[in-house]
Amino acid sequence: MSTLTALARAQAFAEGRAQPLATVRHVHLHERPMVLIPYAMAGEANAPLAAMAGTDRDNPVLLVVAQPRNRDHRFRFAADLAELIVEYVGSFTGTTEAVAVDRGRDVRYRFTDAPQLWVPNPGGVDFLRLFGRSTRFRSTEGEYAVPAAVPLLGRWLTFFANSAEVPGSALLLNGVQTLSSHWATGQSSAEDAQLAALMGWLDPPRGSTVFEAAAAAEDPALTPPAGPATDPAFDNHVLAPLLSVADPDVPELTRVLRGQLRPTWDLMWRALDLLRNLPVGSRVAGRWDGDRDAYSAFVQNLEEGGPPQPRRDGAVAAAARLSRLENAATRYAVQRAFDDPLVMAEHRLAGTAFEAVVTLAKADRIDDTGKRPVLRPRIMVVTAEPVRVEAGAALTSPARPSQKAKVISVTALDETKTEVLLELSGGMGRKMVAEPGSVPEVGERLLLTTLSEAYRPGGAFPDPDQTPWTHGGPPVPPSISEP
Template sequence: MSTLTALARAQAFAAGRAQPVATVRHLHLHDRPLVLIPYAMAGEANAPLAALVGTAENEPELLVVAQPRNRDDRFAFAARLADILVPYVDSFTVTTEAVAIDRGRDVRYRYTDAPQVWVPNPGGVDFLRLFGRSTRFRSVDGEYAVPASVPLLGRWLTFFAGTAEVAGSALLLNAVQSLASHWVTGQSSAEDAHLAALMAWLDPPAGRTVFEAAATAEDPALTPPPGPATDPAFDNHVLAPLLSSAQPDVAELSGVLRAQLMPTWALMWRAFDLLRALPPGSRVGARWDSDRDAFSAFAQHLAEGGPPQPRRDGAVAAAARLARLENAATRYAVQRAFDDPLVMAEHRLTGAAFAADVTLAKADRIDDSGKRPVLRPRIMVATMEPVRVAPGTALTSPARPAQKATVISVTSTADRTEVLLELSGGMGRKLVAEPGSVPEVGERLLLTTLSEAYRPGGAFPEPDQTPWTHGGPPVPREPADEP
């Protein structure tokens, strides 16, 4: 926990109200999201019990598994879920747009929009990942045949669950983490993982304090859990008697489960209202473009008859994926800081950034020490903040992210620190800087060691060149269809 986050938590407890840790929304919020609230059977490995799903607040659709231990009932549930999710996904595969590549010499096409699925918490993401794995390999022929929509559903669920691991992606989001990245409460992180308790701090009912609202939210007898795990008392005293019959009363079971799921359904849409009230960060749109790229590529993969995702990655694929996830996490952290002064304040506390005033500027300085002259303006900035950078360090300003400022010298006095910087990039291709590209005297700059510069991926061998130390080349095999 950072210093500012700890301070915000203390202030939230003292004020009895959640405190913001962001001034803008750092995620894309779709106008037509698909909300999916799953419930799983206790004591069974990823056996679905029910789900409340829909794209409109006043039109939730309840899916119920009368006998979660029965294979046919589970896959009938999967088919019904597929009948909702797959058409929703397909509705975004109608219109495409051209995107210039290779410096405008060629184009590629992607869909103009993409789906967005919401679940209440990380447990919901895990449920979709496991349910996708259990359905994407099912056979549509033979003794244990399932409807063709079931393996297609599994492949889409696996795709969405995979994107949830990518920092900054907004194709599959969970409400708990999305809210917690914008506000902090006066309770523990474990308590924040409960959607109702978190919303009690963010949007308490009228006439009640957050402490009263949180206490009600944490009582499963008063506020049903958001899933996918159910309350043990509910399992023992309500659910077990209903499921013990060879032919459960589906209408009664549906009524009981709807009552359990509807409070979370209402909380999800209240969470959207809170997030929608925040203005989006300037880099949110670019991240959504990347999501549309990923969605378009996977939709094309399916259309071309590509194989389902493997049960587990090989050594090379796993290493490459880990590298992509690490790069995405680093890039997302930088973009959040560049978009949001409140996030950047964390880096200013650690010395990774400082604000300074430009006191001198020589915009027409030419460096002719090399083979050809190049434009290298220099500026002097002064600050009263701690400066923990050494000569040679490359700094960036969020106002001019394409420009690099190299530290030439750092001079500290009793009341301030002066930093001499040499600028490169972001000024045009001529020996005269474009207007406004060089900071002027009197301008206040935010300078940081954070950078959005492109980070090349690691070099990995081809899968058939996997060294023996990592298992050797993968052995191709067809996944067996299990009963």
């Protein structure tokens, strides 16, 4: 937990209301998201019990497994869930747009929109990942055949679960983590993991304090768990008697499960309302473009008859994926800071960012010490904030992200002020005269930071058939390794 987050939590407790951790919304929020609330049977590995899903907050669809231990019942549930999800994800393939690539010499096409799934918590994401793994390899022929929609559902769930690991992706989001990244409560992180308790702080019922709302959320009789785990008392006293008979009373089972799931359904839509009220960050749209690229590529893979995602990555694929995730995490952290002064405040506190005023500016300075002269303006800035950068460091400003500012010198003027001399490059046009406004003027207030949105190349990895023996050697063909 960062210093400012800890301060916000303390302030939330003292004032009895949640405190903002962001001034803008850092995730794309779809106009037609699908909310999915899975429930699993206790004591059974990934045995679905029910799911409430849909895009209409007033008319959720409830799917119930009459007997979770029965294989036919589970896959009938999977087929019904596939009908909902596959229809939803396929509804965005109607319109494409051209995207220039290779510096405008070629174009590619992607869909103009993409689906977005919401689950209540990280447990919901884990459920979808496991359920996808248990369904995407199922055969549609033979003795244990399943409907054709079941393996297709598994591939889509795996696609969404994998995307949820990518920082900044908005294809599959969970409520508690998204809310917690935008607001701080006066309770512990463990308590924030319960959606009802978290919403008790963010949107308490009229006439209740946040403490009363959070306390009520701790009572499963008043507020059932958000899943996929169920309440033990509900399991023992209500669910077990209904499932212990050979022929369960499906209408009664549906009634009690609806009562367990509907409160979380309503909380999820209230959470989306809170997020929708925040202004969106300027770099969110760019990340959603990346999500649309991923969705378009996966749809193309399905249409071309590509194989299901592997059970596990090989050494090279795993290393490449880790590299992509690390780059995405770094890029997302930088973009959040550039979009949001509250997030940037953490970096200013750490001394890796500071606000300064331009006191001198020489916009027409030419550096002719190299093979050819280049435009290299210099500016002098003065700041009263801590400066923990040294000569030679590269800084950027969110106002001019394509421009680099090289630190030439750092001089302490007195106990409170520091003077920094900077040399600018990039973002000023291709001529020997800087374009108007591209060089900061005297009196302008700048935010400077070591954070950068500059392109980060991925790691260099061998081809899979060149996997070194230290990492298992080349992968064995599936026909040999798997019966």
